[in-house]
Amino acid sequence: MTQSELEYNLSTAVVVPVTSIPAKQAALDVAKALADGGIHVIEITLRTDAALSAIEAVANGVARGEVQTAVGAGSVTTVEQIASIRESGATFAVTPGFSEQVSNAMIEADIPHIPGIATVGEAMRGMALGLRCFKVFPAGILGGPAYLKAISAPLPGIRFVPTGGINEGNLKEYMALDSVLACGGSWITPSKLMKSGDYAKITELARSARAVSAA
Numbered sequence: 001m002t003q004s005e006l007e008y009n010l011s012t013a014v015v016v017p018v019t020s021i022p023a024k025q026a027a028l029d030v031a032k033a034l035a036d037g038g039i040h041v042i043e044i045t046l047r048t049d050a051a052l053s054a055i056e057a058v059a060n061g062v063a064r065g066e067v068q069t070a071v072g073a074g075s076v077t078t079v080e081q082i083a084s085i086r087e088s089g090a091t092f093a094v095t096p097g098f099s100e101q102v103s104n105a106m107i108e109a110d111i112p113h114i115p116g117i118a119t120v121g122e123a124m125r126g127m128a129l130g131l132r133c134f135k136v137f138p139a140g141i142l143g144g145p146a147y148l149k150a151i152s153a154p155l156p157g158i159r160f161v162p163t164g165g166i167n168e169g170n171l172k173e174y175m176a177l178d179s180v181l182a183c184g185g186s187w188i189t190p191s192k193l194m195k196s197g198d199y200a201k202i203t204e205l206a207r208s209a210r211a212v213s214a215a
């Protein structure tokens with residue numbers, strides 16, 4: 001996948017589910033549940049021991065044709081993690097904050113990525129590397145849609161994936177902004193539902209998020 005294919009995939013997904021998979025076994029079922037709800041992308045954060053094997057399980061499911069999903073690694077914070085995420089089969093990566101070192105290494109490794117930023121200055125540092133799309137984290141605490149509107153003014157053509165504090169209740173307000181490519185969030189894959197294996201409810205949450213943003 002190329003960087004522009006990633007950005008296209010995120011824009012059609014509307015919501016990027018940020019998932020902290022409790023166990024490898026759940027991963028493919030969660031990806032399938034999301035796909036059933038119309039979301040063909042999953043960000044699996046490197047916050048649990050099962051993360052890399054969970055990415056691998058989804059990537060294998062994709063290779064077998066069981067699900068059509070772009071699977072990415074989230075919460076990537078170091079250059080050292082890049083080799084293992086590539087090995088796991090992740091096709092993209094997301095970082096919570098901005099690091100020239102990490103972004104340069106991603107570009108060199110040819111792994112499309114969405115780096116996190118919280119300020120205009122960080123966006124400018126990313127733009128100097130040729131990047132045009134950034135996760136804005138933690139969007140809610142930074143000031144929500146009003147903050148995004150303010151920072152997008154001097155950055156024409158730059159697209160954002162706000163994450164942090166987004167849910168079905170405020171999704172529409174974020175998606176109404178031209179600068180917003182997609183929204184990230186964990187509300188569609190709550191750990192309680194993943195642990196209990198309530199995949200039908202995950203499908204319902206995915207479907208409902210897409211309906212809210214389309215309305």
Ligand code: 3PG
Pocket residue numbers: 018075096137163164165166184185186187
């Ligand atoms: C992330 O890493 O993107 C966040 O933890 C997601 O934030 P949320 O849980 O508020 O959706």
